Each structure stands twice: as C-alpha cells, then as structure tokens.
Amino acid sequence: MVKAWKKRVLREKLRGFFSRSGPLEQNETSDPVQAALLGLDADERAVVVLREIEECSYEDIADALQCRLGQVKSLLFRARAKLQILLRPERAS
Amino acid sequence: MNDDLRERLSAYLDGSLSRIERASIEAQLARSQDLKRELESLRAVSGALKKLPVAEPPQELMERLDQLLGAAPGRDWILLPPAYRPVAFALSSAIVCLVIWDKTRPPEEVSAPRSGWQGDVVAVKSAADSPSPELNFSEAISSMSASASAAGPSDAAQPPSPETPSRAAQPALGSPVEAAPSSDSFSARSEEERSAINERLHETLELEKKKMGIVKVLDKSASVVEEPVAPRFPPPTALVLKDADSLRAAWTAAGLEGPPPSVAFPEQMAIFLVCQSRCGIVSLRPGKKILMVLYKDSGVDNAASRVLAVPASDKPIVLRPAPGSNMDR
Numbered sequence: 441m442v443k444a445w446k447k448r449v450l451r452e453k454l455r456g457f458f459s460r461s462g463p464l465e466q467n468e469t470s471d472p473v474q475a476a477l478l479g480l481d482a483d484e485r486a487v488v489v490l491r492e493i494e495e496c497s498y499e500d501i502a503d504a505l506q507c508r509l510g511q512v513k514s515l516l517f518r519a520r521a522k523l524q525i526l527l528r529p530e531r532a533s
Numbered sequence: 534m535n536d537d538l539r540e541r542l543s544a545y546l547d548g549s550l551s552r553i554e555r556a557s558i559e560a561q562l563a564r565s566q567d568l569k570r571e572l573e574s575l576r577a578v579s580g581a582l583k584k585l586p587v588a589e590p591p592q593e594l595m596e597r598l599d600q601l602l603g604a605a606p607g608r609d610w611i612l613l614p615p616a617y618r619p620v621a622f623a624l625s626s627a628i629v630c631l632v633i634w635d636k637t638r639p640p641e642e643v644s645a646p647r648s649g650w651q652g653d654v655v656a657v658k659s660a661a662d663s664p665s666p667e668l669n670f671s672e673a674i675s676s677m678s679a680s681a682s683a684a685g686p687s688d689a690a691q692p693p694s695p696e697t698p699s700r701a702a703q704p705a706l707g708s709p710v711e712a713a714p715s716s717d718s719f720s721a722r723s724e725e726e727r728s729a730i731n732e733r734l735h736e737t738l739e740l741e742k743k744k745m746g747i748v749k750v751l752d753k754s755a756s757v758v759e760e761p762v763a764p765r766f767p768p769p770t771a772l773v774l775k776d777a778d779s780l781r782a783a784w785t786a787a788g789l790e791g792p793p794p795s796v797a798f799p800e801q802m803a804i805f806l807v808c809q810s811r812c813g814i815v816s817l818r819p820g821k822k823i824l825m826v827l828y829k830d831s832g833v834d835n836a837a838s839r840v841l842a843v844p845a846s847d848k849p850i851v852l853r854p855a856p857g858s859n860m861d862r
Contacts, residue, residue, distance in 0.1 A: 451602050473581045491547065492582040498549050513549070517540040523578045 450504045476526035484519035491516055539571065546575050732788035739807075742770070769808030769828060771850055775799060780840075783807075789839070796842040804850065806839040813838025815855040824848050829855040 477485055486505060490496040501512045544550050545558045562568050613621055774780045780803050784793040796803045806814055806828055818825040
C-alpha cells in the first residue's frame, strides 16, 4: 500500500515537472529560466525541480530517484551552481 | 569559497542541516559578506525557478507516463493494492451479512423453563381476594354463546355439573378481562349448555396460555415451579387452590365430571393439575424447601387423580414426571 502511494506521489511530481519544463525535445524557448533548466543534466534537473518547484524533502527526493541523501545534496548543489552561472544578469541580457 | 562550504550553504537554504551545522554556517554568514552574497544568489535562483509558468503536458506524454508506472489513466481512486483487496472484500461482505442477519432473524422465543428457573409467574386470585364475585370469562363466554347452544344436544349425555361457581380461581390473563355483563344469561342456560361452555372455556384458556407463553401459575402464598417434559407432552400446570369455591370453579372450568374431592380448607390446600394429556398426580414428596409433585400419564382421564389435598404450605411446588412413566424424559 505504501509502495503504491509513493508511486502515485512520484507520478504527480513528475507530472508537475513536465508541466513546468515543457516537452524535452523543445530546446528553443523564450524563457531564460526554462532554457537554463534545459541546460542541466537529467538528474540535476529532476532534483532541482523536485526540490524548488515541488518542494519535496531530501528524503522524498532520494526515495523517488532511488539514490542516497548525500547524492541528493551534492546534485542539488551542482544544479544550483550551474543555474547561478546560466542565469547571471549579464548572461541573460 | 570551497565547494564543501557552498554545498552546505545550499542545504542551509533548504533547512536540511543539523543544528550544529546550521549554527556554524550562521556564524560564518555573520562574518563573511561573500557568503551572504552567495546565499542571496542561491535564493534568487530558487525564486526564479518558483516563478516558472505552468504548462500543460501533451496528452500522449501523460499516457506514456501512466503506462510506464503501471496504472491505467483515470484510476486514481484505487488506493488499495491488489493484495489487500480480497481482505477488504471479505470484511465488507461479513459486515453486510451481519446486518442482514440481524434484520431478518425472528424474535427470541420463550423457551421452556429450566430447572430452578423462577421466571414469569402468574398469580392465582384466591377467592377471598377476588375483587369481583362474578366469573371473569365473560368475553369468552359471550363469543361462544352461539356455538354452545348449537352444541348443546350432543352434550346431553353428560351428567349435570355441580352448582355454578360464583368465583373463579384461574390464572389471570395478560389482558384485563372486563366485568361480566352476561353472567345473568350464563346462569339462565341449562346445565348441559353450561357444561359445554365450560369445556370450551377451558380449551380457550389453555390456548391463550400457550399463545402468551405462560408456563407457570403462582398462588399468592405458594409458588409453583415446573420441570420441562418431553416435547410430545405439553407441560402440565398446577393450580394451588386454597378454598372450596376456587376448587369448584377450577373443577368445572376444566370440564371434569362430578363433585370435586373434599379438601379440609384452610388446614389443607388442593393442588390441581391442569394438563391436556391424561396425566394424574402420583404422589407428593414433601422436602425441606419445596413440595415435589410427581405425575405421570394415567392412561384414563381420571379426574380424581388430578387433584391432591395437601397440608397448607407456602413452599414452592415442583412438578416432576414420575420415574418410569412414559412422560419421563
């Protein structure tokens, strides 16, 4: 029962992820934030979306992506660092 | 600023640090402007991501996703995994069955009295305490008056019964019986008619008692306890009669012939066995706390064997089939 519930939650999260990031094939986008997201690796993007947009806890993200807590922490840090660079004001302009 | 510090700053932003780590980071933040700027930058990225517009995913993508996750679209209402469903089904079925059984079962029947059971007892009015000197059977009599007169000739062979009882000693019926307006018409009838009416009255009374589940009769001063007998014989009932009028009334109401046996009231009392089969009293065994009356199927309807004169006593009376009689269980 717990497993089914987790599956459901994950499906909802992924649904949200796709809702916000749009079709993966569509690389051309006018939104700089969306473009920056598409510049991340798949794992980094998943982690940052689950954390920032879906507001999942580290434990839930680790559970959903089947990885360790430390991995979630470092993936999130790497994704944020990349986004910082990709979203710098001078770059955006 | 090393990556380890930035990673911890990222976790600090999410509130995922332990208390000690958080205190350490906050101390460093208070000291370092660079670290503060880094934190603001991270907050800006976080804010920008939260402002992303919501887009509708293509339908085929969602369907693919549902297939991938093993759930058909639109089945969100199923919360129980398949392994739990038989259990839930069995439980709900059991509850439904219980409710149906509870609604449909017949009301509990009045069971035969167990040995020593002191359940419902009905007081026998003794003649001295009877508020009305009239017969209390007026309802039954009036309802039967037409059929009784028609049956009169067939009962002509019967000898005339003794004088009409003026007082009754019978178990009080559940519903109050009204005063007797037709007692005059009753006494105006011929002896044969009265005898026939009495017989029918007795049958009606027995039927009523059966319907009402009355299995015991209790005198004001003496109680009667019955023993259950084999189902092929209805359990007999004992009336405890403490004066001559009551005995005469019971004798006549039971449709018995001739005068009742003589009992020396009030030193003695009469035990009158009322039964549908031909049973008679065999003997009396006086005990310390009870009077045990043994009865058996006498084969012939010997009226005298249904009445027993015993010394007046307040002890409860227990009816028991005589050993060896075919009424014995």
